[in-house]
Amino acid sequence: MGSEENKYNIKRYDLSEDRSLKAWSAADEYLLQAFTDLEKKPNHLGIYGDRFGFLGCNLHSFTPTLVFTKKSQQKAIDANLEAHNIPLLNYSDPLSPLEREMDFALVNVPKSLELFQLYLEQIACNSSEDITVICAFMTRHFTPKLLQIAQEYFEVAEQSRAVKKARLVVLTKKKSTLKKELITTLDYNKQNYKQFWGxxxxxxxxxxxxxxxxxxxxxxxxxxxxxxxxxxxxxxxxxxxxxxxxxxxxxxxxxxxxxxxxxxxxxxxxxxxxxxxxxxxxxxxxxxxxxxxxxxxxxxxxxxxxxxxxxxxxxxxxxxxxxxxxxxxxxxxxxxxxxxxxxxxxxxxxxxxxxxxxxx
Ligand SMILES: C[S@@+](CC[C@H](N)C(=O)[O-])C[C@H]1O[C@@H](n2cnc3c(N)ncnc32)[C@H](O)[C@@H]1O
Incomplete structure (x- = not known):
């Protein structure tokens, strides 16, 4: 990808001392490229799985809603925004209803496919009928379960060719699904523990x-x-x-x-x-x-x-x-x-x- 798309020197700002670790992946680059190539930009973009702010910084001018799951993620994104004098983004947690319906979402697929499903659940419940979701992952992390989950929510799941060992799945034609319970349970020592997916x-x-x-x-x-x-x-x-x-x-x-x-x-x-x-x-x-x-x-x-x-x-x-x-x-x-x-x-x-x- 050319440097005109990724304009920012994104850093990790985490507790790790290893400066050789990257703050974004080829999957993030592929998502940015796919969004940059869109002829018609959406009204309300949702971004999921942006670990350190690569997508948030590069796409801030579209005033996206950035759905965070980690405090370290929020801190890193804020630090990257501040370092580049970009105003703070709209954040949401993955459980709350969004203030505005999304008509486009970019998802860097997490390792936990339960968390991926939780993302799709929030997207499905907070989007217009014509929403498109672009999901990206590194090819070596692909499992057919990813597509099975995607097809619970969308009729069409089209895979792209691989670029730098990353691949996209483009989801369109949202299905009308019933809102699901996002909690699983486990038993230990006579107690039933509850936990959210992911x-x-x-x-x-x-x-x-x-x-x-x-x-x-x-x-x-x-x-x-x-x-x-x-x-x-x-x-x-x-x-x-x-x-x-x-x-x-x-x-x-x-x-x-x-x-x-x-x-x-x-x-x-x-x-x-x-x-x-x-x-x-x-x-x-x-x-x-x-x-x-x-x-x-x-x-x-x-x-x-x-x-x-x-x-x-x-x-x-x-x-x-x-x-x-x-x-x-x-x-x-x-x-x-x-x-x-x-x-x-x-x-x-x-x-x-x-x-x-x-x-x-
Ligand atoms: C191995 S799990 C243990 C979870 C739970 N204590 C258990 O035993 O089932 C580690 C937990 O640490 C959390 N974690 C990761 N980085 C952290 C950090 N910097 N500060 C606090 N918690 C962190 C993860 O989200 C995860 O829930």
Missing amino acids: VFSAQHIDYATQFFLEQLEIDDADECILDLGSGNGIIGNEIFKQLPDAEIHLIDDSYLAVASAKLNIQGENIHHHFNNELSIFDDETFDLIVTNPPFHFEFEINIQIPIQLFRECYRCLKEGGNLQIVANKHLNYKVHLEPIFSLVEIIDEDKKFIVYKCIK
């Missing part, structure tokens, strides 16, 4: 989380606790059952995770935070921090982000407080934790997972 581990409790809950060391004296990367809130809630008087904070970068956790755990001493950093907490706030930390970010594996979060955990723990982590063994977090914490113990391990206790 939230981590939908069908059953994650195996690492289950192993963690069996090993967690909770002290009756723990007064202030943080569940970092809380997902549907299952870890925080299982602790809450044991320590109903503790102050429990749950934080997640995903809007849908926080919305799900709010369905599963509530109370006067429960605090939900939609955020991707611990800078919102003072030094020495927590007695205990628990986490099944993220290391998959869409199709990218990146352990710099959890390591950055572990450093922040240290700052937010009281003297003598501890961080407990469950992780895949192969990530070998111990080497990264030992320079941060005075003591790193292994509570338990099996063939695949390990639980660390890191004491400040």
